[in-house]
Amino acid sequence: MSVESLFPRLEALLHKVQKPIQYVGGELNSTVKDWDETTVRWALMYPDAYEVGLPNQGVQILYEILNELPETLAERTYSVWPDLEALMRSEGVPQFTVDAHRPVRAFDVFGLSFSTELGYTNMLTALDLAGIPLEAADRGDDDPIVLAGGHAAFNPEPVADFLDAAVLGDGEQIAIAITEVIREWKAEGSPGGRDELLMRLAESGGVYVPKFYDVDYHADGRIQRVAPNRSGVPWRVHKHTVMDLDEWPYPKKPLVPLAETVHERFSVEIFRGCTRGCRFCQAGMITRPVRERSITTIGDMVEAGVKASGFNEVGLLSLSSADHSEIGEVAKGLADRYEGTSTSLSLPSTRVDAFNIDLANEFSRNGRRSGLTFAPEGGSERMRKVINKMVTEEDLIRTVTTAYTQGWRQVKLYFMCGLPTEEDADVLGIADLAKKVIKAGREATGSRDVRCTVSIGGFVPKPHTPFQWAGQADHETVDRRLRALKDALRNDKQYGRAIGLRYHDGKPSIVEGLLSRGDRRVGKVIRAVWEGGGRFDGWSEHFSYQRWMDGAAEAGIDVDWYTTREREENEVLPWDHLDAGLDREWLWQDWQDAVNDVEVEDCRWTPCYDCGVCPTMGTEIQIGPTGKKLLPLTVV
Amino acid sequence: MQRLSVRYAKRGRLRFTSHRDISRAVERAVRRADVPVAFSAGFSPHPKISYVGAVAPTGVASEAEYLEISVTRICDPDLLRAALDTSLPPGLDVLAVIEAGAGSLADQLECSAWELRLPGADLALARAAVERFGATERIEVERLTKKGLRRFDTREAVLSLEVFEGTEATAGQASSQPCVILRMVVRHATPAVRPDDVLTGLRLVADFAPPVPPEVTRLAQGPLDVRTGEPADPFDLDRDITRGGEAEPVGRHVGGDI
Numbered sequence: 001m002s003v004e005s006l007f008p009r010l011e012a013l014l015h016k017v018q019k020p021i022q023y024v025g026g027e028l029n030s031t032v033k034d035w036d037e038t039t040v041r042w043a044l045m046y047p048d049a050y051e052v053g054l055p056n057q058g059v060q061i062l063y064e065i066l067n068e069l070p071e072t073l074a075e076r077t078y079s080v081w082p083d084l085e086a087l088m089r090s091e092g093v094p095q096f097t098v099d100a101h102r103p104v105r106a107f108d109v110f111g112l113s114f115s116t117e118l119g120y121t122n123m124l125t126a127l128d129l130a131g132i133p134l135e136a137a138d139r140g141d142d143d144p145i146v147l148a149g150g151h152a153a154f155n156p157e158p159v160a161d162f163l164d165a166a167v168l169g170d171g172e173q174i175a176i177a178i179t180e181v182i183r184e185w186k187a188e189g190s191p192g193g194r195d196e197l198l199m200r201l202a203e204s205g206g207v208y209v210p211k212f213y214d215v216d217y218h219a220d221g222r223i224q225r226v227a228p229n230r231s232g233v234p235w236r237v238h239k240h241t242v243m244d245l246d247e248w249p250y251p252k253k254p255l256v257p258l259a260e261t262v263h264e265r266f267s268v269e270i271f272r273g274c275t276r277g278c279r280f281c282q283a284g285m286i287t288r289p290v291r292e293r294s295i296t297t298i299g300d301m302v303e304a305g306v307k308a309s310g311f312n313e314v315g316l317l318s319l320s321s322a323d324h325s326e327i328g329e330v331a332k333g334l335a336d337r338y339e340g341t342s343t344s345l346s347l348p349s350t351r352v353d354a355f356n357i358d359l360a361n362e363f364s365r366n367g368r369r370s371g372l373t374f375a376p377e378g379g380s381e382r383m384r385k386v387i388n389k390m391v392t393e394e395d396l397i398r399t400v401t402t403a404y405t406q407g408w409r410q411v412k413l414y415f416m417c418g419l420p421t422e423e424d425a426d427v428l429g430i431a432d433l434a435k436k437v438i439k440a441g442r443e444a445t446g447s448r449d450v451r452c453t454v455s456i457g458g459f460v461p462k463p464h465t466p467f468q469w470a471g472q473a474d475h476e477t478v479d480r481r482l483r484a485l486k487d488a489l490r491n492d493k494q495y496g497r498a499i500g501l502r503y504h505d506g507k508p509s510i511v512e513g514l515l516s517r518g519d520r521r522v523g524k525v526i527r528a529v530w531e532g533g534g535r536f537d538g539w540s541e542h543f544s545y546q547r548w549m550d551g552a553a554e555a556g557i558d559v560d561w562y563t564t565r566e567r568e569e570n571e572v573l574p575w576d577h578l579d580a581g582l583d584r585e586w587l588w589q590d591w592q593d594a595v596n597d598v599e600v601e602d603c604r605w606t607p608c609y610d611c612g613v614c615p616t617m618g619t620e621i622q623i624g625p626t627g628k629k630l631l632p633l634t635v636v
Numbered sequence: 637m638q639r640l641s642v643r644y645a646k647r648g649r650l651r652f653t654s655h656r657d658i659s660r661a662v663e664r665a666v667r668r669a670d671v672p673v674a675f676s677a678g679f680s681p682h683p684k685i686s687y688v689g690a691v692a693p694t695g696v697a698s699e700a701e702y703l704e705i706s707v708t709r710i711c712d713p714d715l716l717r718a719a720l721d722t723s724l725p726p727g728l729d730v731l732a733v734i735e736a737g738a739g740s741l742a743d744q745l746e747c748s749a750w751e752l753r754l755p756g757a758d759l760a761l762a763r764a765a766v767e768r769f770g771a772t773e774r775i776e777v778e779r780l781t782k783k784g785l786r787r788f789d790t791r792e793a794v795l796s797l798e799v800f801e802g803t804e805a806t807a808g809q810a811s812s813q814p815c816v817i818l819r820m821v822v823r824h825a826t827p828a829v830r831p832d833d834v835l836t837g838l839r840l841v842a843d844f845a846p847p848v849p850p851e852v853t854r855l856a857q858g859p860l861d862v863r864t865g866e867p868a869d870p871f872d873l874d875r876d877i878t879r880g881g882e883a884e885p886v887g888r889h890v891g892g893d894i
Contacts, residue, residue, distance in 0.1 A: 007649070014652055015695055015849040021657050024649040028664075028725050256664060258650070258657045258725065310664030310723070342667070342675065342683070 002035050006093060007101040013087040021259045022050035023084065025098035028256035029308060031067045031074075032100045038073040039186055040179045042066050043097055043107040043144065045126060047119035048538060050078040050098075054255060055263040057317070058113045058150060061250040062175050072179050075099035075107075079122040080129070082535060088129055095130035104130040108182055110144040111175075114152035117515035118508075118538040120159055124530040127162065134527065136164045136211060141193045145201075147178075154239070154286050155463040155575040158518035158526060160210035164198060167207055168578060169239030169286070170272070172248050174206050199232065208237040208578060215520055215574075221561065223519060223572040238579045239286065241619045245272060245293040249301050254309045265313035265346065266305040270298055270330065274319035275621075277388045277600045278377070279590060280416065282462035283319055286580045288613040290604060291622040295326045295333070299630040302334060306343055314338075315346045322351040322359055323604075325624035331362040333630025339365060352376060352391045357403050371453075372403050375414040379429035385597040386421050393433065397440050404441040404450045411437070411452045417481055418459040418473035418509065421595060427481040430454060431488040435495040453500040454489075456482065458509030462516050464580040466590035468573060471566035472513045478506030507545040511537070513563040514552070519574035522562065524555035581619075583612025637674060638710050639736035641688075641871065642703045642720070650727030651697035658728065659687065662703065665723035671716065674706040689745040689857060690828050698854035702745065702870070704736055734871050744870040747795060747823045748857040750831045753802065754846040757816040762799050765844035766818070769797060775837040779827070786827050790837040793829040795821040796865050816846070821866060824857075 007024075014020035035041070044063055046053030053059065059076060066074035075097035080088065088094070095104040104110055110132065112123055127134050132143050139146075148156050148166040156166040167174050178201060185197050192199075201207040212233040216224040228235060242248055254266050271292040274284040293301075302314050316330070324330060334345055345363045352374045360372055376391050378384040384391055400411050415430050434454050441450035458478055461467040482503050489496050514522060528551035536542035552559050567573065569588055576584070586609075593600065603609060604621060614620055646653060653661070663683055666673050675681040684706035692698035713733040721730035754762070769775070775791040800817040822829050831852050838844040858867035 011649070012848060019654075020652040020695065021650075021654065024652050026649055026725055026727060256725075258653050258661055260656065260660070264660070307668065310666075310668035312663075312667060342681070 003102050003106045005101045006096045006103060009091065009093050010088075010096060010101060013084065013091060013093065016087060017084045018081060019259060022078070023080070023096075023098060024258075025101070027054075027258065028310075029253040030076075030099055030255055031063075033067065033073040035073065035100075035102070037071070039071045040069075040073075040109075040182045041107045042072070042074040042109045042111055042175075042179075043077055043102075043104045044074055045077045045079075045104075045110065045112045045123075047112055047114065047122035047126060048079055049081060049536070050257075050259060051261045052538075053078040054257045054259075054261045055267070056113060056115070057251070057267060057269065058115075058171060060255055061248075062111070062113075062171050063255075064250050064252060065172055066175060066179065069176065069179060071183065075102060077104055077126065079119075079126065079536065085125065085129065085535075095126050105132050105143065107144045108186075109147055109178070111147045111149065113171075114148055114150040116538060117152045117158070117512055118543075119152075120515060120526050121530045121534040121537055123159070123162065124527065125535060135161050137161070139164070139194065141190070143194075145182075145194075145197065147207075151283060151286065152516075154282070154578060154580055155516065155518075156208065156210065156578075157520050157574040158515050158522040160520045161523040162526075163210055164194075165201055165207050165209050167240065168237065168580065170242040171240070172242050172250070174240045177204065177206065199230075202233050205234045205238065206240060209233070210520075213577065221558075223574060225572060226574075226577045236577050236579045238617065239581060241289075241291075241581075241617050242272070243291060243619060243622065245269070245291055245622075246297045249293075249297055252301075252304060252308070254305055254311070256309045256311070263315070264311065265315045266302070266309050266311040267315040267317045268298055268301045268305065269293065269317045270321055270324050270327075271318045271623075274323070275603045276320060276323070277590075277602060279386070279388045279466045279594050280377070280419065280459055280462075281319075282465050285465045285582060287319070288581065288611065289619055289621045290323075292324055292624055294624065294626050294628070295330050295630060296626070296628050298330055299333060299337075303337075303633060312342050313344050313346060315348070317348065320351060321347045322356050326626065327359060328355075328362075329625075329629060331359050335362045335365045337630060337633050348373070352396050352399050354399055354402050357399065357406060357408075360403075360408070361406060371410040371412055372408050373412040373414060374399065376433070377414065377416050378419065378426065379415055379431075379433060380426045382597060383419060383422060383426040383429070385599055386594050387416075387419060388594070388599055390599055393436070396433065397436055400437045400452070401440045401444045405444050409449055409451060411441075411450075413437070413452055413454050415454065415456050416459040417456050417485075417503070418478045418506065420459075420461075420467055420470040422473065422481075424481055424484060427485050428488055430456070431485055431492070431499075434489065434499045435492060438495045438498045448498070451498050451500070453502060456485075456501070456503040458504065458506050458512075460509050460512045460516055463573065463575045464582055464587075466587050466594055468517065468587070469567040469569070469571075469591055472510070472563040473506070474560075474564050475506030475510050478509065482506070504540070508537075508540075508543055510559065510563055511543075511545065511548045514548070514557075514559055517574070518562055521555070521557060525551045525557050528552075528554045579616070581613035581616040583610065583616070586611050638707050640705050640707065640711065640713060640716060641734050641736045641741050642705060642717075642730060643732040643871065644701050644703070644724075645697075645699045645729045645731055646692065646701065646727065647697055647699075647729060648727045650725065651692075652695055653728070654694045655687065655691045658691070658701075659685070661724060661728055665720055665728075666705070669716075669719040669723040671705070671711070671720065672707045672709040674708050688741045690824065692854045693830060696831070696852040696854065699731070700748075700854055700856045700858075700867075702741060702857070704741060732871060741870060744859045745824060745857050747821055747860045747867050749819070749821050749855040749867055751853045751855055752818040752820075752831055752835070753851040753853075754816040754818065755813060755848055755851075757846040759799070759801055759814070759816050761842075761844055762816045762818070762838075765838045765842035766797050766799050768842045769794075769834075769838055772841050775840055777833050777836040777840065779830075779833060779836075781827055788827050788829070788833075790829050790833045793823045793825045794834060795823055795860070797834070818850075819855075821860075823860070 717733040858870040
């Protein structure tokens with residue numbers, strides 16, 4: 001059965017909406033396949049606006065890999081803005097893909113990538129517009145399998161009612177495996193309908209199907225246990241880890257949008273995973289171990305990607321790019337290759353040491369010197385020990401001073417507020433640090449033309465981290481500390497004007513905290529908020545704290561219990577049956593170490609400290625050096 | 637340094653591109669096609685590509701948009717046309733490239749011919765409205781421009797306005813339905829009189845309003861040919877010069893009335 005393009009009906013609405021180009025597709029390197037010549041069809045969604053969703057690496061990688069498979073088709077869909085949503089509702093136009101404008105409900109799988117929990121309400125909008133029942137229990141054989149991935153899927157419990165399935169970890173191989181299961185099941189004539197397909201996926205051990213698990217609660221509200229409710233379903237579902245990134249050099253042909261997006265560059269992941277051990281960082285915990293892409297593959301991907309896209313900026317991505325074992329050679333090799341061209345290179349710099357400045361100098365050879373970013377994260381020495389961010393005040397001041405003397409005029413310092421054990425003095429320490437940085441910078445350069453911007457994010461305790469047991473700071477405390485910090489900087493006659501401060505109020509972090517560590521009961525809040533008009537919660541102009549509090553009250557959910565309450569060691573956490581490979585006892589010990597200011601080294605350079613990931617997952621650290629160099633590109 | 641004039645079209649769903657979208661797409665296409673584009677000097681060099689005339693608004697298709705590009709090596713215009721066309725997404729199509737002459741292309745873009753397809757509109761009403769429009773001397777309309785709400789005359793710049801009957805056969809619709817086609821030649825002015833301003837004028841003078849948004853296409857732009865009342869090909873002049881022909885003087889036409 002073929003499906004018709006919705007474009008003629010959509011087209012009539014596009015005159016009336018903002019930035020219509022985001023809905024028409026036709027991006028360079030996008031793929032449109034014949035519907036009838038494929039058997040397994042994926043609709044991939046990044047549940048945010050096109051301008052944010054299009055550059056997403058995860059979606060681009062899966063889109064390309066799935067479309068490379070025979071008989072398989074993948075198209076993309078993004079959240080529509082409220083202006084188009086209203087028109088689609090009044091004209092009866094369902095959620096569509098941008099590639100061939102096919103209705104999302106016609107696909108076999110509706111896969112959503114959640115980088116953040118704040119996309120949950122957008123998922124409900126998309127499901128509703130698609131004509132797919134919001135709750136998995138209400139779906140029938142004509143509805144797609146609604147599948148979640150991405151970092152937030154490591155605790156999908158708050159959206160368990162809306163999902164048919166979730167996968168943890170790297171998506172490349174599991175997406176192919178799921179495609180295979182669906183193909184076989186369809187080839188057999190779809191025996192047993194939707195339930196059998198979900199059962200086949202669950203039995204594989206690599207796909208979590210929430211409805212095959214029952215959650216029991218204690219009288220006080222804590223979880224008693226989470227257990228499979230039918231035989232054949234594994235007790236725990238494990239994350240996926242792609243080994244040997246050189247075997248998976250995606251994206252090969254990056255999507256080049258016509259509309260303006262948040263990242264206008266070709267990004268290459270230079271490694272996955274991070275073992276720096278920053279205790280607040282969920283990404284660093286759930287993506288272990290470190291797997292590097294080799295210098296030669298990086299060089300090949302950059303060359304091919306720039307050629308295929310026409311982008312004039314290349315970003316070298318990872319959780320801590322300066323940590324690549326051959327980053328110096330990569331930087332020099334790429335800077336040599338592109339010297340004198342209009343291609344510029346960028347590296348998200350977060351490490352605080354002089355080496356990082358050498359890299360930045362290398363990368364700015366071919367472009368402008370905009371600014372350098374360092375992330376000490378904690379304002380005091382003690383705070384940095386708690387979060388295991390091993391940077392001393394001397395390190396930071398020396399590094400930033402070096403940057404200033406080498407001609408960088410603007411430095412950005414990234415911190416967090418609301419960290420476990422944090423006191424007012426720790427946050428005020430940020431002001432002291434910033435002033436010392438400016439003071440040292442002025443002395444070293446003999447100029448008053450040095451600036452720094454202090455940027456502050458609210459800390460949210462995340463599942464699968466040592467801080468998963470921590471009580472989150474309430475928003476009043478966070479706001480009070482931020483106000484004190486602001487005053488301390490503003491009232492400083494000597495340095496205040498050289499220091500910029502950027503921060504947000506603490507309320508959104510509480511909602512993020514509720515969604516991050518919530519259990520299945522939180523789903524009612526999400527639904528109530530969505531029904532009350534909640535959309536685009538990651539956008540401050542659309543986010544409403546009151547709407548979330550109203551939704552929680554309506555659902556009978558105590559937000560404090562989920563956020564500011566500290567958990568005991570033996571409490572069953574909503575995600576305990578989902579395995580990121582981290583040993584629970586190690587996590588607890590790391591939490592105790594945090595409270596006692598005990599630091600942990602990086603296992604790439606010191607002996608294994610038994611976090612548990614490698615033996616559980618059958619993986620190992622993959623790092624260089626390879627000793628290879630990047631040769632100059634041959635001139636045609 | 638060589639300067640090339642490019643005529644391109646925006647068609648189909650890519651008519652929803654804005655000027656900024658097109659300019660990003662062209663810059664990337666130039667890079668993919670390895671065009672030796674010249675860069676401006678300074679702290680933040682940018683490629684020397686300039687858009688000539690007022691670009692067709694977002695949502696409006698065009699068969700005649702113009703840009704000029706400066707290159708550091710002599711390029712064959714035909715090869716450049718093919719390379720650029722391949723590197724742009726389908727729907728942004730490069731139609732012609734010539735070596736730019738001494739004169740200013742911008743000065744030659746005196747007027748545009750537009751076609752407006754109005755599916756479901758009433759032909760008789762459209763005819764009556766156009767007649768009233770022609771018989772009126774001055775029709776003031778308001779439009780929100782970058783400089784705020786502007787009030788201007790939409791009548792004088794309209795050199796011709798005609799009504800035709802056509803059929804609307806868009807993809808996805810099995811049967812074609814009758815459709816009114818307006819064809820007009822409008823002189824470029826400040827503020828620009830756009831096809832939708834003319835539609836507003838038709839509504840003001842005769843209460844004529846199409847039931848759905850019109851599909852608008854710029855068919856041509858160029859110097860006004862007084863014999864035909866249509867825009868001539870602005871590349872003709874430079875082509876004549878390259879061929880050693882004698883160029884007619886441009887920019888001194890006096891437009892006729894309807």
